[in-house]
Amino acid sequence: MPETELSDSELIKAFGEGDHAAFETLYHRYRRQLYGFLSNLIPGNPAEVDEVFEETWLRVIDKLPKYRDDGKFSAWLFRVSRNLFIDRVRRNRPPGNGVLNLDAEEAPEIAGPASMSPERELDSADLERVIADAVGKLPQEQREVFLLRQQELPFRDIAAIQQCSINTVLGRMQYAIKSLRKLIRAVDHGGIIK
Numbered sequence: 762m763p764e765t766e767l768s769d770s771e772l773i774k775a776f777g778e779g780d781h782a783a784f785e786t787l788y789h790r791y792r793r794q795l796y797g798f799l800s801n802l803i804p805g806n807p808a809e810v811d812e813v814f815e816e817t818w819l820r821v822i823d824k825l826p827k828y829r830d831d832g833k834f835s836a837w838l839f840r841v842s843r844n845l846f847i848d849r850v851r852r853n854r855p856p857g858n859g860v861l862n863l864d865a866e867e868a869p870e871i872a873g874p875a876s877m878s879p880e881r882e883l884d885s886a887d888l889e890r891v892i893a894d895a896v897g898k899l900p901q902e903q904r905e906v907f908l909l910r911q912q913e914l915p916f917r918d919i920a921a922i923q924q925c926s927i928n929t930v931l932g933r934m935q936y937a938i939k940s941l942r943k944l945i946r947a948v949d950h951g952g953i954i955k
Contacts, residue, residue: 769834777826784825788818791838794912798839801908802846804897813849817842836918839909843922895944903937906930 765786767775775783795817799810820841828837896904902923909919916934920927 770830770832773825773828773830773834784822787834791835794835795838795842798908798912799842799846801893801896801911802843802905804893809849813842813846816845820845833918833921835914836921839912839914839918840922840924843905891945891948892941895941895948898944899937899940903933903940906933907937907941910934 767783767786769787769790772783772787776787796810796814799813799817800807803810803813817838821838824841828834896907899907905923906919909922910916914922916927916930920930923930
């Protein structure tokens with residue numbers, strides 16, 4: 762059977778037995794999802810995205826032999842990446858700042874309603890920018906839930922990544938959607954969103 766048809770568990774086992782091509786298959790299976798997640802988690806900083814992406818895969822290679830397979834490799838992978846990102850933020854925060862403020866990331870400012878005339882509708886490029894800016898303004902936990910759902914991860918896997926209950930994750934998603942609607946409506950004053 763070709764390696765691309767093997768399950769994550771089978772690939773992990775094969776890698777543990779020395780089959781490096783099995784790891785390559787895992788890498789190619791999840792690289793786009795992981796990179797997309799990190800690109801949205803760390804907007805406007807492709808160099809940092811690349812560093813966290815590479816660091817994640819290096820950590821996975823290091824820890825995979827000890828990984829306890831419970832059928833949730835993707836959740837584990839995203840949790841490793843998320844933890845590495847949080848560690849970087851903690852290391853880079855200014856001295857004397859005892860609070861980890863992940864909400865104050867350098868997301869580009871969105872134009873206020875005064876800069877758009879009511880007659881102007883958002884085109885698709887404007888809408889994408891507005892949504893990306895609005896997602897960047899969400900609190901860290903809500904942004905993670907939203908971005909992980911965009912990568913089609915089930916809520917139970919997101920709960921495992923964030924190490925909380927599924928109800929907490931569902932609540933974060935609900936608050937994220939409400940906040941996004943509010944932020945987008947503020948920009949789209951008189952435009953396409955009613």
